[in-house]
Amino acid sequence: MTKTQTRKAAPRSAMAPKRVKSAHRTATKAVKNAAVDKISSAPARSLDRPVTHRAGSKQARVxxxxxxxxxxxxxxxxxxxxxxxxxxxxxxxxxxxxxLKLTLISEATEAGRIYKVTGNAASAALTRSKPDKTAA
Structure with a gap:
């Protein structure tokens, strides 16, 4: 063959037969899909339920x-x-x-920026906290 001649590729059907899906492979996929469906069918968290946090935690202190x-x-x-x-x-x-849907206010002062939580929602946030285990 000379350098200017190109080689023709054999047709795809002549190269290798197509792979056939095995029964095991399709059964495994069905099991994986069923497991995913079970996980995703969990009920969503209710937004009506109050948020709770431990008394004395970093979140409560802040x-x-x-x-x-x-x-x-x-x-x-x-x-x-x-x-x-x-x-x-x-x-x-x-x-x-x-x-927590609290109103956070920031004020610029000479000492720096001051942050505050205002409104009745702030006191409600602390009353939602779980009792301290050490106090019991």
């Missing part, structure tokens, strides 16, 4: 700090919980505002 009339700073919360600044801000957005 909410108490935010409920003070003078409020608190992110640095104070970082010291009390040993969290990093981005974690405190994530807690504000995810737990305080979205999960």
């Amino acid at each position: 909410i108490e700090m935010l409920m003070k009339p003078e409020g608190t700073t992110i640095n104070d919360i970082m010291k009390a919980t040993d969290w990093q600044q981005h974690s405190v801000r994530g807690f504000f957005a995810g737990v305080i505002r979205k999960k």
Whole structure:
């Protein structure tokens, strides 16, 4: 063969026969799909149920700090919980505002930004807490 001539490829049907699905393979897929259906058919969490948290937990301590009339700073919360600044801000957005649906107010002062939780929902958030196990 010379360099300018190209080789023709054999037709696909002549190369190898098609693979046939085995009964074992299709049965395994059916079992996997059934397991997925069972997991996904779990009832969704009710949004009407109140959110609970342990008394004395970091979450409860932060909410108490935010409920003070003078409020608190992110640095104070970082010291009390040993969290990093981005974690405190994530807690504000995810737990305080979205999960607990509390109103978070921030005020810029000379000492820095002060954060407070206001309204009746704030006191309701603390009354939802579970009793402390050590007190019993």
